[in-house]
Amino acid sequence: MSSASPPISTTQKTFSATTAGGGSAQSHPPIATPAFRSFINNLTDSLCHGLSRCRPWSELADRSAFSKPESFSDATLRMRKNYSYFRVNYLTVVALIVGFSLATHPFSLLLLSGLLASWLFLYFFRPTDSPVVLFGRSYSDRETLGILIIFSIVVVFLTSVGSVLISAILAGVAVVCIHGSFRSPDDLFLDEPEPPATGFLSFLGNAASSAAAAAAPAAAPRV
DSSP, X not given: OOOOOOOOOHHHHHHHHHHHTHHHHHTSOOSSHHHHHHHHHHHHHHHHHHHTTOOOHHHHTOGGGBOOOSSHHHHHHHHHHHHHHSHHHHHHHHHHHHHHHHHTOHHHHHHHHHHHXXXXXXXXXXXXXXXXXXXXXXXXXXXXXXXXXXXXXXXHHSSHHHHHHHHHHHHHHHHHHHHHHHBOGGGSOTTOOOOSSOOTXXXXXXXXXXXXXXXXXXXXXXX
């Protein structure tokens, strides 16, 4: 008499396949997911905190406050006072102009996005125990850094990315200077105390330091 063996259920097959392939799945860890996630979270929080310090846009566009400066020194003094008060608004305007300029040049936007992604995933947030492998060859950290630097020089100086960024930044600075020189700061409360590190771009330092702390075990051998 022959006894038929009990059928193996689909759940058991899946569990066996997962157990058998566990070693291969663990041999390819993700690219510093916790460090990158921490960087994005801190960047988002710091950016929201910086934008929350924007002055009311109605004050920025108040027509009754515009007047012609009496001299070049008066225009310079106005720009300094207005920048001290509308710092976050001005930097937001420059960022919007740069973003609009890149949006109207999709090829430059694609190249710049690829460059930033290359630096993030191939160097900053890549574990040191996972070397870069291209076309069957493994590259060390120093070789990867050299390739990224060369790639950055090519993208910024030998393509339209550099000209688009410089033109957009200059246009944004020109808009800020014109507004700052013609906007009278007499009605602004310039004596308000500000907490330390209130600059709009201070979120870069905060997010970078948090990301560096999260990625310290992976970045330690590179120092």
